[in-house]
Amino acid sequence: MVAVKSLGIALEPGEEGGGGGYSAGQALRGQVLLELAGALRVGAVRLQARGAARLSWGGSQAPAGETEYLDVRHTLREAPAGEEGFFTLAAGKHEFPFCLQLPQGPLVTSFTGKYGQIQYCLIAILEQPSAPALSCKREFKVVSHVDVNSPALLIPVLKSQEKMVGCCFFTSGPVSLSAKIERKGYCNGEAIPIYAEIENCSSRLIVPKAAIFQTQTFLCNGKSRTCRQMLANVRGNHIASGSADTWNGKTLKIPPVIPSILDCNIIRVEYSLAVYIHIPGANKLMIELPLVIGTIPYNGFASRNCSVASRFSMDMSWLALALPEHPEAPPNYADIVSEEEFSRHVPPYPQSHDSIEALHYPMFAVIQEFRFQPPPLYSEVDPHPGPTAEQHPVSFLL
Numbered sequence: 001m002v003a004v005k006s007l008g009i010a011l012e013p014g015e016e017g018g019g020g021g022y023s024a025g026q027a028l029r030g031q032v033l034l035e036l037a038g039a040l041r042v043g044a045v046r047l048q049a050r051g052a053a054r055l056s057w058g059g060s061q062a063p064a065g066e067t068e069y070l071d072v073r074h075t076l077r078e079a080p081a082g083e084e085g086f087f088t089l090a091a092g093k094h095e096f097p098f099c100l101q102l103p104q105g106p107l108v109t110s111f112t113g114k115y116g117q118i119q120y121c122l123i124a125i126l127e128q129p130s131a132p133a134l135s136c137k138r139e140f141k142v143v144s145h146v147d148v149n150s151p152a153l154l155i156p157v158l159k160s161q162e163k164m165v166g167c168c169f170f171t172s173g174p175v176s177l178s179a180k181i182e183r184k185g186y187c188n189g190e191a192i193p194i195y196a197e198i199e200n201c202s203s204r205l206i207v208p209k210a211a212i213f214q215t216q217t218f219l220c221n222g223k224s225r226t227c228r229q230m231l232a233n234v235r236g237n238h239i240a241s242g243s244a245d246t247w248n249g250k251t252l253k254i255p256p257v258i259p260s261i262l263d264c265n266i267i268r269v270e271y272s273l274a275v276y277i278h279i280p281g282a283n284k285l286m287i288e289l290p291l292v293i294g295t296i297p298y299n300g301f302a303s304r305n306c307s308v309a310s311r312f313s314m315d316m317s318w319l320a321l322a323l324p325e326h327p328e329a330p331p332n333y334a335d336i337v338s339e340e341e342f343s344r345h346v347p348p349y350p351q352s353h354d355s356i357e358a359l360h361y362p363m364f365a366v367i368q369e370f371r372f373q374p375p376p377l378y379s380e381v382d383p384h385p386g387p388t389a390e391q392h393p394v395s396f397l398l
Contacts, residue, residue, distance in 0.1 A: 003037050003038045004037070007033070007034055008207050009031075009047075009124050013065050021142050022142050023144065024102055025059065026101075026102050027102070028101075029098070029099050030097070030122075031096060032045060040089050041087070042085045045077045046078075046120065047073070048101070048125065049122055050073040051119065052067060052068045053116065053117070053118040054117060054118075055266055055267070056115065069108060072102070072103070074096075074100055084130055113269075115225050116266065118267060120262070134252065136187070148186060148292070148294035157289045159180075160177065160178040163283075166263060173241075174201050175279060176199045177197070178197045179210075179275035179289060180195045184292055186293050187294050189256070193249035193250070194247050194251070194273070195249060196210075196247040197246050200240065201242065202279070205241065206238070206277050207237075208278075209234070209235050210250070212233070212273055214228070214229055214257060215271070216267070217268040231255050234250065254293065258293075259294055270293055273285070273288070273291050274288045275287050334376075
């Protein structure tokens with residue numbers, strides 16, 4: 001009679017990190033579930049976490065190449081020291097909780113391709129003293145986070161190319177293409193703005209297009225196999241002979257894909273944005289711009305801070321040029337104005353009607369009127385005596 005009815009592994013929901021998988025340094029929490037039809041003598045209940053990249057081609061069951069990334073073992077329960085080497089579990093359901101810490105070292109993202117895979121799994125092992133060990137396996141996903149805000153992924157990517165259409169003596173003219181994207185790193189769901197300039201000097205009607213490609217490369221013992229597939233594409237307008245067209249931010253949305261895998265020595269997953277021209281009767285003109293698909297979205301702070309800092313430094317440099325280091329004292333008015341000019345600008349004492357009329361002047365006119373007026377000089381003799389003072393002199397009797 002078989003005492004073990006079922007053996008399984010349950011992971012606590014919601015423990016996966018961003019991107020739908022666990023990452024390095026995280027803890028896997030759950031329970032090993034055991035159901036017994038009758039009493040069973042058990043030597044130990046163990047848990048193992050394993051992960052590796054494996055290549056499989058040539059029809060052989062054995063992997064063509066393998067790189068191990070994870071091998072962690074944990075004992076959930078075992079017979080106490082000094083006992084007979086086993087303990088007895090009664091019939092019914094049993095749970096063995098666990099908390100398994102993933103190492104801090106890099107763990108490559110889970111992946112399954114045509115010629116290989118990167119897989120991680122938990123293995124529960126039930127050891128029995130008088131029978132072969134029983135085991136069960138449960139796969140879990142791992143995501144190696146890629147921050148698209150890193151400086152290497154924020155730089156623009158630009159390429160240009162030209163193609164002569166025709167052959168031998170029957171050339172019809174060149175087709176030129178220049179394409180640019182603002183940065184190298186993007187995440188799932190983002191729309192990539194494409195900037196391109198297309199000039200058609202040939203005699204044919206051409207069509208510009210753009211597409212996102214995924215390239216899977218499998219490497220082993222100097223041999224390689226490659227799989228390439230188009231993930232998304234967009235099409236532009238026809239360009240007639242002798243015409244040109246410009247893409248000023250034409251968008252192409254990234255579909256749900258796994259992040260770039262660049263840190264595995266036998267499996268690589270890379271992306272590119274291809275901008276190309278379909279030319280009837282000739283090979284297409286293509287430019288490929290490298291892409292890195294990450295998991296941590298672009299926040300814009302790095303480039304915005306650099307822009308603000310550069311603009312602020314430019315403004316401060318202008319201010320440094322505009323302001324002297326040691327301001328000079330203002331010149332003496334008497335040194336720059338002659339006596340004749342001074343006497344000519346000295347106004348007579350204002351009369352009452354002048355003051356009233358001045359209230360109706362525009363403010364700017366008043367400011368301009370007094371802008372170049374010098375201050376009056378002190379004198380005991382009135383430089384501008386009135387008619388009354390000349391006809392009726394004033395005398396004082398002592």
